Amino acid sequence: MGLNKYHIGDFVELYSQKCGIPNLTPEQVSGISIDKEFFEPARQVGEDTSGYKIVPPNYFACNLMHVGRDEVLPIALNHSGNNKIVSPAYSVFKLKNENYIIKEYFFILLKSTEKDRYFWFHTDSSIRQGLSWEDFCDIDITLPSIDQQRKYVDVYLSLQNNLATYQSKVDDLKLVCDGYLDQLKENCEKKRIGELLAEIDCRNTDSMIETVKGINIEKNFMDSVADTNGVDLSKYKVVHEKEFAFSGMQTGRDECIRIALNQEPTSIIVSPAYTVLKKNSPDVLNHYILLWFSRKEIDRYGWFASDASIRSNLDLERFYDMLIPLPSIDIQENVVKLFRCYIERQRIANQLKEQLNNLCPILIKGSLQN
Secondary structure (H helix, E strand, C coil): CEEEEEEECCEEECCEEEEECCCCCCHHHCCCCCCCEEECCCCCCCCCCCCCEEEEECCEEEEEHHHHHCCCCEEEEECCCCCCCCCCCCEEEEECCCCCCHHHHHHHHCHHHHHHHHHEEEEEECCCCCHHHHHHHHHHEEEEEEHHHHHHHHHHHHHHHHHHHHHHHHHHHHHHHHHHHHHHHHHHEEEEHHHHEECCEEEEECCCCCCEEEEEECCCCCEEECCCCCCCCHEEEEEEEEEEEEECCHHHCCCCCEEEECCCCCCCCCCCCEEEEECCCCCCHHHHHHHHHHCCHHHHHHCCCHCCCCCCCCCCCHHHHHEEEEECCEEEEEEEEHHHHHHHHHHHHHHHHHHHHHHHHHHHHHHHHC
């Protein structure tokens, strides 16, 4: 089988079409994840978005500014049937033709960690460690024949279509969950969080517990990123099973209420700055409370209720004043079961997506060897 070497610039052509819409919301703008997929909504948008770029179907967008910092080339192929809109800092391009390279093959070629390291190697020495468009175009790629490319692209597209079908079913289930919760919000009596949870303060006085945790934006406990070497852990707060930890710090900055439930039998410790809470009402389930705090709606309210300090904190009293609808325990159990089903299916979808990404370099290697 004959292999040929080319430069990326032999096949790509920049495209710069401004959207002309000055007031786009984050929901209308796409970013690019490190998994090389578009995501909506974007984290933030500028005051005037008329200069934001359109990415038509079958076109690529990439962010060349942070390649060195992230050690990955954030690039995505718009395989939807609709235009995407991205930051004006992104590079949007298309393939000039597909006589020598198929767009999907080009995409899976760029989805390998080996290629990411190669792009990182070619970044400049600026503080952002960016990759210029010219350097991107100068990078070499080795290609098999079109027929060979098509054979491996067909495998990739078949798996991707299966994943898309599964993900659509997961998204439908999420809509059902959200609709159910919206009905509860309209039809059920609401209770203050302060009526359902009470603060407790149990310290790690004997320093027996050494597992220090923080809270991530997914409302899960995570290993603390703080350096605890030499720190007196006896002052840290203990979170037992079925207890919550809440951090009101930086709620406005992150637009997220950081709260997590310890669902394990093992106790953990958290920073003394956190608040530890325990359910004090028989009328509510722990997992129902956690479910309600998983909604973007309540994160937005937390952002709105945060103070004007540099950290945009959500103080405890305002947290206590938040309202959640409180149906019967039976209904709460049904809602929680439905949501757990969604979470499990989304976990499987994410696992399948990771497996597909890991398969890309194997497909490329096979196409170059057979």
